[in-house]
Amino acid sequence: MHQLSVLWAGELWAYSALLFAIATVSSVVVNIIYNLNYHPLARIPGPKLAAVSNVPYSYWFLGGRQPFKIHDLHLKYGPIVRVAPNEVSFNTAASWKDIYTNRKTFIKSDFYDGGSFAGRGVHSIVSERQPQVHAEMRHYLSSAFSDRALNEQEDLIAQSVDKFVNLLPQRPRDWDLTKGYEMLTFDIIGDLAFGESFGAIESPEPHPWIAVILGALKQGALVDVLKRFPTAGKIIKFVLHYQIKKLTAETGSNEEMAIELVERRITRDSPRKDFLTRLLEDRVEKGVSVLQLAAHTSDFVIAGSETTATALATATYYLLRNPEIMRKLQGEVRSSFNSYDEINGKSTQRLRYMKAVMLEAMRIYPPLPFATPRVVPLGGESVDGHFLPGGTIVYTSPYSASMDPANFQDPTRFIPERWLGEKSGDILDATQPFSLGSRGCIGKSLGLLELRLIMAKVIWKYDLELIDRSIDWHGDSQMQTLWQKPKMRVKVRERTVDVK
């Protein structure tokens, strides 16, 4: 009798396991058949595996080469590609307009929920997803980015730029200009956002906050992937418990530092003209807490330093690889001023070729390479003539839009002249480095001012030479939300020839 019941229990287990296996396999098979044939996105071209599973997308994202992979897919499948079961990538000028400036709002996806300060229940202008709340934030913060504010801030910016320019010839041979630009733009934004410099330009080592910021962005990529696999995500979170705790602690100390800096700036009655000069004027009246202000200023540092540095590094790399273009730019800069002191925000506005160089640098290597995800509104909407159901995650892939031969002739060649109307056949609107619409870059004018000032001052004073000519700017890059760019060592000499 006892033996019989053991046998019975054993069989029950075997039957249960079999049933469980059959149910799992059936649900996977049904899911695959549904995703490939009946899902509302089934007619959109793309790899079959990506249509049925988030594994390929996660692999591309964590692998660091996602923009290049998505671009390959666009070249193969065309301007619209299903890159994950519920996710569609576009690479056309029309898609920029439809997704980011549509009359019906495509809100930011939950990718943005994991931003810094989220653990404290506060969103910043970058991470706030609700249009109405965001619009109020943007309205309040816009006074810090107005033309008037920018004019006032220029002196502070120029101080950091001059320090950077004067130190350039003294840098050791192994010094990395890519990182150098990051230190400079980091100091500029730190100065404007918190009223005191991080001192990164003078420091021989990268400022620890930069490492934390980059770590947080990697964490963002990981969080995005974990969200795609809720069950496996829980197990991975458990296994990587210590690493995740360490990253969270670093982000937390970053947040503490931002709060402390904002508090210090509030108590100091400073004559310096920075972002907070305008924002503190009506902070109390508008009911903006210190925590909220710290969330904004901390995200200004993330959004405003690395992107601007990337544009500078890319422009420098391509100028050094293209001596003819460098000579043309030197000609423009060195014939436009009588002295270094004449170089300022206003006087650099007339440098047409410089502007074209910067636009071309941001086309060939968009400073924000991550395709910023939006949600198609309830009821569905059309993007570039394709109707998509509500809830679909959608974006324009910046790298692919910039590098598709359907948008730009000779897309891999650095040709500033395309921005001067000297090259027809390009669809210039297909590249949007600052994005568009109500969530487009609030710091665009500031970013452009920095690019003009820094480039003009460096080119006015020095001749640069690339030490390591084997760098492949795209091939040696990784992407973890922002670019991890190649190291760029340069020889810096006081300028020898005047090019008129």
Ligand code: HEM
């Ligand atoms: C070359 C330089 C820059 C580039 C290429 C750039 C690019 C961008 C892009 C593509 C976005 C949209 C992001 C999204 O949709 O998730 C954005 C947003 C933003 N940028 Fe920039 N940016 C630059 C410089 C700056 C600077 C100097 C600041 C100064 C603080 C700044 C602050 C911001 C902020 C706060 C947002 C969020 C705006 C909102 O959602 O209302 N950016 N930027």
